[in-house]
Amino acid sequence: MRKVLAALVIMVMLAGCEKDTAGGGNSAGGEVKYPTKTVQLMVPAAPGGGWDLTGRTMQKAFTDGKLIDQSVEVYNVTGAAGTVGLAQLVSKNSGDPHHLMVMGLVMVGGVVANKSPVKLDQVTPIATLTAExxxxxxxxxxxxxxxxxxxxxxxxxxxxxxxxxxxxxxxxxxxxxxxxxxxxxxxxxxxxxxxxxxxxxxxxxxxxxxxxxxxxxxxxxxxxxxxxxxxxxxxxxxxxxxxxxxxxxxxxxxxxxxxxxNWRAIVAPPGIDKPTQDAITALIDKLHNSEQWKATLADQGWEDFYKSGDEAKAYFTSENQRITTVLTEIGLG
CATH class of the missing domain: 3.40.190.10 (Periplasmic binding protein-like II)
Structure with missing residues (x-):
């Protein structure tokens, strides 16, 4: 029995270590340190569009405002209203909190119109950012x-x-x-x-x-x-x-x-534990409250449309329902 209990204890300890590795890294106080390495920010569209502008503006605000002590890299994955990038985030980047993706209303419609096998309810919602x-x-x-x-x-x-x-x-x-x-x-x-x-x-x-x-x-x-x-x-x-x-x-x-x-938002892959999700959200909260981001909103003419955490999740759900109805009515669904 003692051997069995010892084995169970070791298994639990290993599971905890795995969770820490998948997440941002737990401190002694139980809080998650995030980020602990370069943040990869996916723009699921070609350069030159609104998502690309959003992603690169976020990168600049993080860097110029010294909001994090890690670098932010932006890369593009094109195709099918962002659903190619969505599929990559869900499959290839599952469980990795250092991969984030810009998305928005376009992707909600794209999932419906392209009959994407990967759905938005598979990602981890972080926050809506802007409306334009x-x-x-x-x-x-x-x-x-x-x-x-x-x-x-x-x-x-x-x-x-x-x-x-x-x-x-x-x-x-x-x-x-x-x-x-x-x-x-x-x-x-x-x-x-x-x-x-x-x-x-x-x-x-x-x-x-x-x-x-x-x-x-x-x-x-x-x-x-x-x-x-x-x-x-x-x-x-x-x-x-x-x-x-x-x-x-x-x-x-x-x-x-x-x-x-047209609203835009930021999401994380699936498989992110709650403490790490909260740490990512806290970072985006910090971005939203920064002077660099406020100046960006004014410069670009973007409206502040910030919702984070559970509020963002609820909004994604309601928009899925609304856009599916609209696309069906105009013959695109």
């Missing part, structure tokens, strides 16, 4: 001066309008579908070209391959400022300056009952 209005833009030489003109043609002849934006089933395509529905057009008839990153959509618009493009307002701010494209409307409740020097009109002001905000 979408903007609808056309080339500077476009005949369309107003959103109504564009949607009138989209309704009369859907094939005449080439829409472009982020991945299939993402925020951009959801907005096009909602706009079509509000304008009395057939959402399923809209010609939408999906790109893996904002940089590709910009290039296609400037090359004349697209009639109109949709993305987060910060992604087109430079092109609007340089007068290479014209902003027709933004998707929030109030107009914001997207680079033109004055607030752009909202979709509602243009006569369509549509409002949509």
């Amino acid at each position: 209005q979408e903007v609808i833009v056309v080339p500077a030489n476009s005949k369309y001066q107003t959103l109504k003109q564009l949607m009138d043609d989209a309704k009369a002849n859907p094939a005449s309008i080439n829409w472009g934006g982020g991945s299939a089933g993402g925020t951009d395509q959801i907005l096009v579908g909602l706009l079509a529905k509000a304008a009395g057009a057939d959402p399923k008839a809209m010609k939408y070209v999906a790109y893996s990153g904002g940089g590709e959509a910009k290039a296609a618009l400037l090359a004349g391959d697209l009639t109109a493009a949709v993305s987060g307002q910060s992604e087109f701010k430079d092109l609007v400022s340089s007068k290479k494209v014209r902003a027709l409307a933004v998707s929030g409740g109030t107009g914001v300056d997207v680079g033109g020097g004055s607030p752009a009109k909202t979709i509602k002001e243009e006569g369509y009952e549509v409002e949509l905000m």
Whole structure:
């Protein structure tokens, strides 16, 4: 019996050591030290888009603000509205708290539209970060001066309008579908070209391959400022300056009952114990409260949309339900 008890004690001790290794590292007081090595921050999309901008802005805020004593590396994994990166996080990085991933509303839609076998309820929610209005833009030489003109043609002849934006089933395509529905057009008839990153959509618009493009307002701010494209409307409740020097009109002001905000968030892989999850959340809390992050929100025109821990988990669940319903209604689910 004593031998059996001794073996059990050793097994428990080894299990505890394994947990400490998988986590951030437990201190004598039971708190988890995090991070203990380089943080790998995955952007599950091509460079140049909103997720990429979010990830690299987080990296800069961590570094410039000296918020952690470890480095932060950002890397890109492209494909299928972020679901390729999602699958990698869940399988390859399971149990590793030093791998985090930027995600958001686009991925919620992407999971549905791409019928992804890996679901968002498999990750460890950490926090929502920002919310951003979408903007609808056309080339500077476009005949369309107003959103109504564009949607009138989209309704009369859907094939005449080439829409472009982020991945299939993402925020951009959801907005096009909602706009079509509000304008009395057939959402399923809209010609939408999906790109893996904002940089590709910009290039296609400037090359004349697209009639109109949709993305987060910060992604087109430079092109609007340089007068290479014209902003027709933004998707929030109030107009914001997207680079033109004055607030752009909202979709509602243009006569369509549509409002949509593109939120972004940070998650960890599955298999993270609660103390380590709390330590990661505490680090993101620290980022959110830093002066560097507050300045970033102002510079980019992002709205503070912070929810962490259980509140973030509940929000992810509700958004899954909402977006699944929307995609089904506009024929994308």
